[in-house]
Amino acid sequence: MQGFIIRLQRVKDEDLILAILTQERLETLYRFYGARHGTINLGHMIDFEIEHSLKSSIGRLYDVVHLGFPWLLDPARTRLWHTFVSLFYPHLRESEETGGFYFTLLKDAAERWGTQNPKRVALEAYARLLHYEGRSPDRTHCFFCENSIDEASVCMIRAFQYAHTDCAHRTPINKHAADELLKHQSALFLSDEEIDLLWATLLEGF
Structure with a gap:
């Protein structure tokens, strides 16, 4: 799935709550902080997967690939x-x-x-x-x-x-x-x- 990060909210321990605009929906997802995680930011276009759990009302963002544009430099x-x-x-x-x-x-x-x-x-x-x-x-x-x-x-x-x-x-x-x-x-x-x-x-x- 692909989408643009249109809102980024930091929560405890540097975890993130993200609003991601995809081809069909506005997804609200949680991303746990971790040293192995690549940097993502507002406006980035990403390819990603969603993991759903009965323990949480929102899905978890994982397997993220940043789809960059040259002008980001x-x-x-x-x-x-x-x-x-x-x-x-x-x-x-x-x-x-x-x-x-x-x-x-x-x-x-x-x-x-x-x-x-x-x-x-x-x-x-x-x-x-x-x-x-x-x-x-x-x-x-x-x-x-x-x-x-x-x-x-x-x-x-x-x-x-x-x-x-x-x-x-x-x-x-x-x-x-x-x-x-x-x-x-x-x-x-x-x-x-x-x-x-x-x-x-x-x-x-x-």
Whole structure:
């Protein structure tokens, strides 16, 4: 079985409780600390087995193989990946059966993370997530006042909802570039400054 570690909680004696997003489920598993265990961390993609026991309500993680990506040797990219991946657990924690979409989304992002701007990859992935969940924002009206959006004064708030800059008190972005992100999941037309603005918005949560 393969999955991404989207939450890592340390418990007594350096044991771990892990939330692992697999192709179909969000698994909560226990991992005992041991000197022979390889290092695993948030965001790692692993191949693993689950051992179930009548003595515990959660399964035990064992026979772990780390499925690494070359960019994990780049500390800056790795830090951004940890930040991005950590957003998934609060969003999915109430769902045991997740289907294949979220796993595939992370896998596709991981494969592009080393060759493209990671923040752009993350924003495009999130736009795909919003579309998949039926949460694509209204691109014609302000989230706050519900009046029409003026192209000269549009900004994006949490969940990439559109708003007037005066209503949200945020920096404006190019509406055409924002539309391309949401309609076609492409961050191509966003400037680096706009990418940083939307990355900060993304960090507010899914």
